Amino acid sequence: MKVAVVGAGPAGVRAVEQLVAAGLTPLWLDEAPDGGGRIYQRPPAQLSRDARRLYGFEAKRATALHATLDALKAHADWRPNTLVWHIDPHRRRLEVLSAGTQATLDFDAALLCTGAMDRVVPVPGWTRPGVTTLGAAQIALKTQGCAIGDKVVLLGTGPLLWLLAYQYLKAGARPAAVLDTTAFAHKARHAPGLLAGGAVFWKGLYYMAAVRAAGVPVYEGVRPRAITGAGDQVSGLAFETARGAARTLACDAVALGWGLKPEAQLADLAGVPFRFDADQHNWLPERDIAGRTPVPGIYLAGDGAGIGGADVAERAGARAALALLEDTGRPVPQDTVAALDAALARLAGFRTALERTFPFPADLARAVPDATLVCRCEAITAGDLRAAGGTPATGTARELNRAKAFTRLGMGRCQGRVCGPAGAEILAAALNREVAAIGRLRGQPPVKPVPLAEAAE
Amino acid sequence: MSVTDTEVLIIGAGGAGTSAALHLAQRGVPCVLLERGLVGGQASGVNYGGVRQQGRHPAELPIARRSMALWHRLVEIAGTDAEFTVSGHLKLARTPEEEAELVAYLDVARAYDLPLRLVGRNALHVDYPWLGPKVIAGSLAPEDGAANPRLLVPALARAARAAGAVIEEHAKVTELAFDGTLFQVAAGERRWRAAWLLNTAGFWGGTVAAAFDEAVPVQPLSPNMMVTEPIRYFIEPNLGVVGGNVYLRQIPRGNVIIGGGHGVSDPAVPWSRPAAEETRAAMALATALVPSLAGACVIRSWSGIDGEMPDHIPVIGPSRTTPRLIHAFGFSGHGFQLGPGVGAILSELVLDGATDVPLAPFDIGRWTARAA
Numbered sequence: 036m037k038v039a040v041v042g043a044g045p046a047g048v049r050a051v052e053q054l055v056a057a058g059l060t061p062l063w064l065d066e067a068p069d070g071g072g073r074i075y076q077r078p079p080a081q082l083s084r085d086a087r088r089l090y091g092f093e094a095k096r097a098t099a100l101h102a103t104l105d106a107l108k109a110h111a112d113w114r115p116n117t118l119v120w121h122i123d124p125h126r127r128r129l130e131v132l133s134a135g136t137q138a139t140l141d142f143d144a145a146l147l148c149t150g151a152m153d154r155v156v157p158v159p160g161w162t163r164p165g166v167t168t169l170g171a172a173q174i175a176l177k178t179q180g181c182a183i184g185d186k187v188v189l190l191g192t193g194p195l196l197w198l199l200a201y202q203y204l205k206a207g208a209r210p211a212a213v214l215d216t217t218a219f220a221h222k223a224r225h226a227p228g229l230l231a232g233g234a235v236f237w238k239g240l241y242y243m244a245a246v247r248a249a250g251v252p253v254y255e256g257v258r259p260r261a262i263t264g265a266g267d268q269v270s271g272l273a274f275e276t277a278r279g280a281a282r283t284l285a286c287d288a289v290a291l292g293w294g295l296k297p298e299a300q301l302a303d304l305a306g307v308p309f310r311f312d313a314d315q316h317n318w319l320p321e322r323d324i325a326g327r328t329p330v331p332g333i334y335l336a337g338d339g340a341g342i343g344g345a346d347v348a349e350r351a352g353a354r355a356a357l358a359l360l361e362d363t364g365r366p367v368p369q370d371t372v373a374a375l376d377a378a379l380a381r382l383a384g385f386r387t388a389l390e391r392t393f394p395f396p397a398d399l400a401r402a403v404p405d406a407t408l409v410c411r412c413e414a415i416t417a418g419d420l421r422a423a424g425g426t427p428a429t430g431t432a433r434e435l436n437r438a439k440a441f442t443r444l445g446m447g448r449c450q451g452r453v454c455g456p457a458g459a460e461i462l463a464a465a466l467n468r469e470v471a472a473i474g475r476l477r478g479q480p481p482v483k484p485v486p487l488a489e490a491a492e
Numbered sequence: 493m494s495v496t497d498t499e500v501l502i503i504g505a506g507g508a509g510t511s512a513a514l515h516l517a518q519r520g521v522p523c524v525l526l527e528r529g530l531v532g533g534q535a536s537g538v539n540y541g542g543v544r545q546q547g548r549h550p551a552e553l554p555i556a557r558r559s560m561a562l563w564h565r566l567v568e569i570a571g572t573d574a575e576f577t578v579s580g581h582l583k584l585a586r587t588p589e590e591e592a593e594l595v596a597y598l599d600v601a602r603a604y605d606l607p608l609r610l611v612g613r614n615a616l617h618v619d620y621p622w623l624g625p626k627v628i629a630g631s632l633a634p635e636d637g638a639a640n641p642r643l644l645v646p647a648l649a650r651a652a653r654a655a656g657a658v659i660e661e662h663a664k665v666t667e668l669a670f671d672g673t674l675f676q677v678a679a680g681e682r683r684w685r686a687a688w689l690l691n692t693a694g695f696w697g698g699t700v701a702a703a704f705d706e707a708v709p710v711q712p713l714s715p716n717m718m719v720t721e722p723i724r725y726f727i728e729p730n731l732g733v734v735g736g737n738v739y740l741r742q743i744p745r746g747n748v749i750i751g752g753g754h755g756v757s758d759p760a761v762p763w764s765r766p767a768a769e770e771t772r773a774a775m776a777l778a779t780a781l782v783p784s785l786a787g788a789c790v791i792r793s794w795s796g797i798d799g800e801m802p803d804h805i806p807v808i809g810p811s812r813t814t815p816r817l818i819h820a821f822g823f824s825g826h827g828f829q830l831g832p833g834v835g836a837i838l839s840e841l842v843l844d845g846a847t848d849v850p851l852a853p854f855d856i857g858r859w860t861a862r863a864a
Binding site: 137447485 | 570
């Protein structure tokens with residue numbers, strides 16, 4: 036049996052570990068040069084920062100995961116630097132590009148551990164050079180050891196906002212300010228639900244306390260108004276405080292993000308149905324707690340199956356591999372299965388509390404000014420989208436894929452990965468409908484752009 | 493269960509169906525257009541966007557000529573030009589045999605007043621220096637062009653509604669009958685009665701025809717389409733080749749739209765998807781045609797469902813079994829340009845009992861010999 040595992044982050048590594056232990060030699064594909072996923076992304080060899088400084092409290096986990104990854108490479112058909120750009124669930128084939136070389140690979144079962152990316156809300160000026168996502172700023176820090184500017188404002192909400200602020204501090208790149216769109220009172224109200232997270236919760240509190248203790252200006256319950264600047268240079272961030280006062284902070288770079296969203300394109304192309312999850316405020320691929328999907332032979336684990344974080348991903352990867360082994364008639368250790376299921380159930384409760392503590396600011400997305408670009412690839416503004424939900428010559432676009440057809444939102448290089456969530460909110464607001472009622476952008480191959488010369492037959 | 497009476501029922505809101513609704517409504521005829529999904533959701537909405545006369549079967553040219561006149565009036569008719577541009581259509585030959593086909597078609601074009609200009613090898617590579625060395629001749633149709641298929645049908649539908657037509661989306665027909673006087677049609681709990689029935693249901697037109705005892709050998713056809721990221725605008729004409737295994741055009745915003753081969757589909761869902769190996773084959777053919785495309789990235793690929801007839805031309809005209817039933821389906825992958833004209837023709841068949849375009853070659857009787 037040929038099992039394909041896509042991804043070598045926490046979920047992928049723990050999945051392959053189980054498959055190899057069962058005597059299989061999985062096909063293992065990952066986009067990065069040396070695995071680790073986004074959270075435990077490895078720096079290039081010439082970068083000398085040690086694991087403790089790169090990963091902080093998570094150094095032990097990162098080191099352990101990297102050690103397992105390195106030990107597993109010899110037992111798998113390991114293919115780093117490989118983009119899986121299409122999956123055909125009927126003929127069970129993957130289309131992949133490995134460092135410029137195309138291949139079509141067969142599989143009997145596929146375990147997709149495709150991870151997550153930042154979720155963005157457009158703010159006027161967000162397309163200016165000097166503005167990145169929180170995740171991109173974190174990757175620059177981890178893999179290049181650099182900050183995105185001298186005076187960096189961090190904006191958004193969620194655990195990553197505070198973690199990055201803390202990591203910047205530790206790296207000697209003190210943020211100019213941290214702006215959280217979630218009010219302090221809201222977070223405090225939901226804190227009791229987070230106690231189930233144990234150490235993760237206490238680490239989160241520690242990050243927040245450390246950032247404040249270092250004297251970094253912190254504003255909570257803010258509404259961003261604009262990232263100002265001239266030409267290709269950021270000069271400030273204008274926002275409204277929780278009390279409604281207009282303020283501007285001088286800065287030369289902004290990192291922003293509002294939680295994460297699954298990179299679920301392969302699951303979509305594999306034909307896995309999606310449902311709207313109210314807590315994550317996003318469409319998630321359907322799967323059971325063990326990672327089984329309604330599509331035979333397709334399993335999901337990690338953030339690509341719904342945001343859960345690295346600790347969940349490690350367990351979910353192992354659990355999905357065990358489900359796959361069990362479904363193909365192989366013996367699996369039932370005590371391990373039971374322990375993983377119990378842990379996953381407990382952590383799911385924590386994740387729900389976390390999502391409620393740091394909610395996606397749908398109201399901010401709905402209020403993006405008409406002139407602001409939503410879709411950067413195709414230069415579609417919020418006003419263009421609202422017009423599609425009005426009465427254009429083509430008639431009203433009553434759902435998101437129609438708006439895509441009429442306006443080109445989500446038709447560019449990113450295929451809606453960046454603009455999708457905010458675009459959906461803007462259209463839903465224009466139609467006076469719930470965002471769950473207007474559908475989701477359909478996935479279309481390739482998952483990411485592929486050069487003609489490389490993919491051609 | 494309530495029944496809605498109307499004069500003309502139309503099944504299938506592609507280009508032909510919406511144009512028929514528009515033309516009927518403009519002449520004051522009550523009509524209801526039923527669409528199983530959204531208007532322009534299949535072949536008319538997801539095709540390549542070619543607005544092309546060159547290379548058509550001679551029988552189609554009179555319809556194509558009529559339709560082209562409507563394309564030029566689109567802003568007036570539908571409130572948008574649907575990005576229709578007259579860019580010219582350049583059909584290319586890569587072998588002497590293909591060149592001979594281009595030459596032979598000049599006579600066909602002349603007979604139907606379609607302007608064509610043959611461009612020899614030397615002139616071709618001077619006029620279009622970005623063409624690959626394997627291209628040896630071309631035939632330019634200066635009147636032809638392209639449009640955005642995602643916009644045409646929704647715009648025609650909006651105009652039809654404004655003129656008084658009723659268009660019901662998400663209305664999949666579940667019952668079809670003729671009681672000797674009226675057509676009785678149901679979509680789930682909803683029912684309609686009408687004196688006339690127009691079958692513009694694309695691939696599913698075969699199912700409608702079969703309900704009236706005239707089954708035809710229509711097959712699903714799923715064109716394999718893709719588009720690149722925006723690159724410098726340099727390909728002005730819409731490009732095709734003899735044999736049709738690849739076609740591509742660039743829009744002024746820079747994206748290059750490439751078609752070639754066939755995807756996979758399941759009309760029962762309905763569901764369609766490009767086939768990766770066909771996409772990859774089309775990539776190779778496209779870069780042979782225009783070598784500088786090699787470095788461009790494909791960002792998206794797609795397909796849809798059309799109906800293909802064994803002789804590659806549609807069924808258009810009255811039923812052989814049922815009075816006041818008129819078919820127009822099975823456009824075999826090249827109906828986008830024809831749609832507006834076919835709708836006008838259908839309205840004339842209903843209201844005037846005749847049209848100025850010869851329809852004999854499209855008669856459904858060519859497949860239903862028993863009825864004929």
